[in-house]
Amino acid sequence: MWQKVLPAYGFNIKNCTVQSFGNGLINSTWRVITPSKTFILQRINHHIFKNPQAIANNIKLLAAYLTTNAPGYEFTTPVKNISGKELEYEAGLGYFRMYPFVAGSHTIDVVNSTSQAFEAARQFGKFTRLLAGFDCTKLQETLPDFHNLSLRYQQFENALAVASATDIEEAKESIEFIKANYHLTQIFETITKSDAFKKRVTHHDTKISNILLNDNDKGLCIIDLDTIMPGYFISDVGDMIRTYVSPVSEEEKDFTKIEIREDYFVAIVQGYLGEMQYELSKAEIEHFVYAGQFMIYMQALRFLADHLMKDVYYGASYPNHNLFRANNQITLLKKLMEKETQLQQQVTSFVQKALPN
Numbered sequence: 001m002w003q004k005v006l007p008a009y010g011f012n013i014k015n016c017t018v019q020s021f022g023n024g025l026i027n028s029t030w031r032v033i034t035p036s037k038t039f040i041l042q043r044i045n046h047h048i049f050k051n052p053q054a055i056a057n058n059i060k061l062l063a064a065y066l067t068t069n070a071p072g073y074e075f076t077t078p079v080k081n082i083s084g085k086e087l088e089y090e091a092g093l094g095y096f097r098m099y100p101f102v103a104g105s106h107t108i109d110v111v112n113s114t115s116q117a118f119e120a121a122r123q124f125g126k127f128t129r130l131l132a133g134f135d136c137t138k139l140q141e142t143l144p145d146f147h148n149l150s151l152r153y154q155q156f157e158n159a160l161a162v163a164s165a166t167d168i169e170e171a172k173e174s175i176e177f178i179k180a181n182y183h184l185t186q187i188f189e190t191i192t193k194s195d196a197f198k199k200r201v202t203h204h205d206t207k208i209s210n211i212l213l214n215d216n217d218k219g220l221c222i223i224d225l226d227t228i229m230p231g232y233f234i235s236d237v238g239d240m241i242r243t244y245v246s247p248v249s250e251e252e253k254d255f256t257k258i259e260i261r262e263d264y265f266v267a268i269v270q271g272y273l274g275e276m277q278y279e280l281s282k283a284e285i286e287h288f289v290y291a292g293q294f295m296i297y298m299q300a301l302r303f304l305a306d307h308l309m310k311d312v313y314y315g316a317s318y319p320n321h322n323l324f325r326a327n328n329q330i331t332l333l334k335k336l337m338e339k340e341t342q343l344q345q346q347v348t349s350f351v352q353k354a355l356p357n
Ligand code: GN1
Pocket: 023, 024, 025, 026, 027, 048, 143, 205, 250, 299
C-alpha cells in the first residue's frame, strides 16, 4: 500500500527501498530508504484512532511549546507531503504520516540491560517534566478513555455478557482472578477523584520500542506520539513496569519464564524519578508500584475481553492467543503483587536519598 503513498511526498517509488518496520499491534510501519534520506512511514489504524487529525494537532502544539521552552530537545515531527500537510489521506487506504529517520538511532524490542530500562524511563520522565508548564487540557484525547480502567472493566463485563458458555468455561480461572482483583479498579477511581493526582502530558505507550537509542544505547528521544494525551503518571510508569521488569513479553507462553527483576524495577525508579520526583506528589510517589499493577491488570482484562469477543481488537495468530496473553499478564501481576512491599521500599529509599539535607 505504500506504493500509493510515497508519490504524495514527491518520492519516485523506483528509487526507494521499503521495509516493514517494528511490531506494533495497531498501526503499520515501514522504513523508507530514499537516495538522500531515510524515513519512517506509518499508517494510522483509523478504526481505532477515529480522529487522526487530533494526533497531528497535538503534535503541532507540543512541538511549538518545546521549540520555545526546551530548545535542543529532540522531538520528531512529521514531514509534510507535497500539498503541505502532515497527514496524508489515501482513499481506501486511510491516513499516513512520515517521520524523518533519526540518523544513528535504533530501537530495540526487548529490554536486556538495566541501563536500557534506565535510559527509557529517563526519556519518558524528561518528556513529561519538560511539558510541566504546558496546559495539557489543550491536547485532544486521541483515544478517549484509553486508560480509563473503570470503563475497561465495564467493557470486560460487557464481553462476559455476550461470550459463549464454552469460552467462559474455558477462561473461568482468569475471569475469576480479574473479578477478585476489582479493588485495583476502585483504587483507580479514588485516584481520579483525588487532588493529589494530576493530569499531565502523558505518552501512554512507554514500551521500549518507543525509545530511540544511539549507538551507545543512550536514550535519544521518544517516538510513537499518537497516544500523547492528558493522563496520570501511572499510565507511563505502569507500562514500563509491565514491559521492562520481566525478561519475557506478553507473547511468552511458558509462564515459568515470567519474573520480576528487582534491579530493572530500580532502574525505572532511578530513570523516571530522577526527572519527575519533584513534579509528583507524595501520594503519587506512594502509588509507584500500584502503577504497574494498574497497567498489567488493565492489559490482562483487555486481552481477556478481546478473547471473549473473538479477537476483534488485537487479532490472534493461533487459537486462544488472547487468552494466553491475558494469562501471561495475570501471572506477571501475581508476581508483582507478591513483591509489592519490597519494591515500594525501593521507591522510598530512592526518594529519601535524593532529598536535599
Ligand atoms: C497496543 O499497537 P501497540 O503495540 O503500540 C495497544 C496498547 C497495548 C499494546 C499491547 C492503541 O499497542 O494499549 O498496551 O498493544 N494500543 C492501542 O501490546 O490499543
